[in-house]
Amino acid sequence: MNIAQRLSGITPFFVMEILARAHALERQGHDIVHMEIGEPDFPTPPKILEAAARVLSDSAIKYTPAAGLPELRRAIATFYEHRYSIRLDERRIVVTPGASGALMLVMGLVLNPGETVLLADPSYPCYPNFVRLFGGIPRSLPVDEASAFNLSAAMLGAQWDASVAGIITASPANPTGSIMAPRTMQALIEFVDERQGFAVSDEIYHGLEYALPAETALKTSDEVFVINSFSKYFGMTGWRLGWAVVPESAIDGAERLAQNLYISAPTLSQWAALAAFDPENLAELEQRRRQFAERREVLCKGLSQLGFLIRAKPEGAFYVYADSSRVTEDSQAFAFALLEKAGVAVTPGRDFGAHHPERFLRFCYTASIPRIQQGLDRIAAFLNV
């Protein structure tokens, strides 16, 4: 059996290794503080569970239309009107199995083999893998605090050539939590639009913002592809439900591709997600957002005191991408040692790119404040501070 060549370009995530080792230590009776997992610690909100229970009792749970339940597409369109004051034709909303399904759908729609896609480094590790999956070439552009860890139109100007077909960008971003200023976003999208490239805006962490709200790329252009999900802000990771917003001209192709790629997103999740927009549920989510905001303060302050540098204060998502170069020269070895010796799980920079990953660690504040504090205390002891 020969495995396809593309697999050699697809590296395992170190976070999965860390997680597996953490679970093994837990089975041996050790207590582990989890700050490696990009998943809210909150359970599925009660309103969603109630809606799912109602559906279970009166539905056959069959395939839905490939682009999603009409009711859900409409509810998402209404959500854009409420949250962003944008009117979207609901036919432009394609419901997907998670943001992963949306990324796959959109990459399948826009990318030809051999074309280059520009990405920020660091960024979400699946982006380059989705590009490779369809025969494209990811080109990662190093970003740092000078551009708030984001791509900028100036960077694109220096890199755009005949081989480049488009960009993938995220705001709030993983692993940095950075939010793109509306002006930066607008300049990026306009730059790409003018060159008839594609712009994919990953907005999966929208709603998890602690200073100013993130702006949707749809404010600038109707030609962008937006990725979003019920996983993070809405707290529905295991339900595997997301969506893409596609330009008018891509609706037909998106529907054909969805039929082939996944037939339809999980039915029960789709019905349950209708309750996500219920005012009572949104109030619960706001309550959770405030808790994330408090945790962020505790974690940022604690890490700074321990000698980590936070080069740009994270403004969204639930990540701190901390410069650990004063503490260690090798963040990966440090992460594994920290787990073994101190019982704290964090993710080494290597998962997110090649731009000095050895200097960075990602800390998630997907744990309660007492647990975060415990994690910080353990790190302090480990460092002998």
Next chain:
Amino acid sequence: MNIAQRLSGITPFFVMEILARAHALERQGHDIVHMEIGEPDFPTPPKILEAAARVLSDSAIKYTPAAGLPELRRAIATFYEHRYSIRLDERRIVVTPGASGALMLVMGLVLNPGETVLLADPSYPCYPNFVRLFGGIPRSLPVDEASAFNLSAAMLGAQWDASVAGIITASPANPTGSIMAPRTMQALIEFVDERQGFAVSDEIYHGLEYALPAETALKTSDEVFVINSFSKYFGMTGWRLGWAVVPESAIDGAERLAQNLYISAPTLSQWAALAAFDPENLAELEQRRRQFAERREVLCKGLSQLGFLIRAKPEGAFYVYADSSRVTEDSQAFAFALLEKAGVAVTPGRDFGAHHPERFLRFCYTASIPRIQQGLDRIAAFLNV
């Protein structure tokens, strides 16, 4: 916005057009007999619903490991032992979002761009599209009643050249319902193994057999890739849950690819599916299988009386692929006219390939016997028999 070239190779399914038109007619008050839909009409079995309700009340519904809940992988391995007397290392079982997710995973694992994959014509329309998705070239080999609508080692012998990397085969097959004889299956797999190609055996209709049981390709080789799902036999379409069995050497790659492609399959569906193997549930499924068997008799007999030719009696799944050439020269025009004038929805051969599709119609027996009878009566009136 430029849409990727691969989209031009991905045609819409006519069945979706038929379905959409059928729904439109229903909204206008017309009664439509549905024989176009490849989805069991039975609701989710009660045992599964009960299990899901229990999980809803006591679980946070988070991501699972990428390859699936360990409990579910183990339960599937045990199922292979019970049903096929095969012992499988459970690490070879990768839980996926539907058989679609399994096909995507396996094609991503084995296929390099530019390589050719051999398929039967007619077959499931997504196969060639998954091949195209990864830059491969589908080559469809016409099959007919001479080989019970299946590929054979002789056909592969005539077609295998340096460009061919592997095959996709299905038993029971869609749209023909044909089951491959164990000897044919063995010869096929051995042929491919000897050439170090890959063999993908789609076993999604296993369990829905009305004469002899279908044999799993795993009986012949540990190097095959098997696709299966909880959708058809287990009656869980909307739950979007399937699995792949991969060779030992592909376990690591499959896990890495799963992490990237879909993170994990829907969590609630995975827990609920554990109840699928409950003896009480298997008894319910056997009861349903018997109903399918009776419907098959009624439909085959009725269609024959109306002048349709059933060239090889379907032995599995829930499809009759009927030769309509005595009735019409253009099955596609016939299908649309039948829907408009007689209120019966069926799928034209075109969805399944290019080998005289104008001579064939696919009828699904995913409707009750009274409804099937009503459909037959309407066709009779339409034909003025």
